[in-house]
Amino acid sequence: MKGRTIILDHLGDVEAAALMVDGALDDLLIDTGDAPRVGTVYRAVADRPVKGQGGMFLKTPDGSAFLRQVKGLAPGQTLLVQVTGFAEEGKAIPVTQKLLFKSRYAIVTPEAPGLNVSRAIRDEAERDRLLEIAHDTMGDAEYGLILRSSCEGAAAEEVSEDIVTMLSLADAVLSDDATEMEVLAEGDGPHTLAWREWTTKAEVVTEPGGFEEHGVLDALDALRADRVSLGGGSSMYVEPTRALTAVDVNTGTDASLAAGIKANMSCARALPRALRLRGIGGQIVIDLAPMPKKDRRPFETALRAAFKSDDVETTLVGWTPLGHFELQRKRARMLLSEVIE
Template identity: 65%
Template structure:
């Protein structure tokens, strides 16, 4: 099916959302039992991690870990926000940098500033949005505001209502910093996150059984396989381990001099989608197909372009002495194999 569809349905009794573009699954969100990213806690500092600058915290949902805990004292009350999903047996990852995300804006308490997405390039629109921001924030120097790229296609009244609601929520939460451990705000559910993040024009499907009729179930079943075809006989194998995610690039039967480069370039284009759908993050090591060292820059440029369009923070670390390429990716999703059990 041509075009873009956002399918809002349930899988195994859990709320879920899928993004399909031209009949191909591009993103998938599903509810889990773990605290969702975006959840805001009033937490209690518990004990520092010597030599690392981190701090373990107590929250209403269990232990959490704050990487930058310098200056905190045990027993101190702080506001923190969940930044990703915790691996089994590990503390919830949190940050003191609390953000309030909506469809059109991001409110940044304690980081004043007025910014507009760089993808909005029309000068008249930027000027109009900047005036809108100044009117809404007035002289408030405690809140910062970032207008997202979705503002470009939004109606001004909808943008204003969205920003006002987000600002009101941010002020209410930040004023509630004192007290015992508590969940102040829960992170968005899959349907709410789909509305917030998938802002491009699309057909919205809400009928029960939408995953089955639009091919989402079949696409998810294919992701159970570690092997992914790249076309022309090339493929990659994606295998998560406890330490890292290993990606092995294979050229297949192609023995031409350019086979390695072609397979590696196809990997660069496909890898962000595969990692996003499979919910994989952490340390990622790519065992590339053989290619001349002079072609490494071409591959790295293609990989950088592909991940620039991805919504999950990924750092391209670079080549190792053995010729592997390493990445560091935020654990922003629950692994798909956990959701499909």
């Protein structure tokens, strides 16, 4: 099946959303169960500092959280924080004090005043149109605003309504003056996230049973395996451990002189999707197929280009003395293996 299809369904009782592109599963969002969703806002209480790391453990209604780069914060103080990712078992929830109120078209930024339009929108007339909408809607609000790339070509009423919704949410959270630990705003679930983030034109399926009808369940079964085919007989194995995720690239049956670089370039193109669908973050080490050192730069270029379109923050760290390539990826999602049986 050609084209893009968004399927909103459930895995058992758990809300989930899938994005199929040309018949292949391209992205997957599954609700977090008991874990807090990314974007959840707490009124938290400072607990104890971590000497040498410049951080502070916090108390929240969902358990211990960890805040980095703390200055002037004393135990017992209350503060507003937002969940930025998922914690491994036994670790604290990662949070930040830089709150963002994010929707399909607008991001309200209380700590960063100013009106901005996504750099991805390059048409000057469109940028001027959007800035006019922003000025008219924001009025005298002291918050900052970013209009996302999805605003391009969107109706003025839709953009304005989105801004007003996020302004109202920001006002409700920031004007709350209670002092007890509390969840002030829940993060978005998979169906809302799909509407918010998958903005390219697509067919949307909402009827129950959509996952089975459109091949999502079969794709999930395939994701249980560590092996990812790279074509031409080559493959890579994506294997999470407690410390890091190891990616092993193999040339398979290809015995040509260019087998290594071909397999490695295929790995560069396929890796973002493989990590995204499995919910993998943290440290990632790639054990590449043998190739000359002169081919390292083309591999890095291909890898950087592949991750540029991925929505999970990923840092390309570089080469190790043993010739492995290292990445650091934000834990923006739960591991798929922890969500499905």
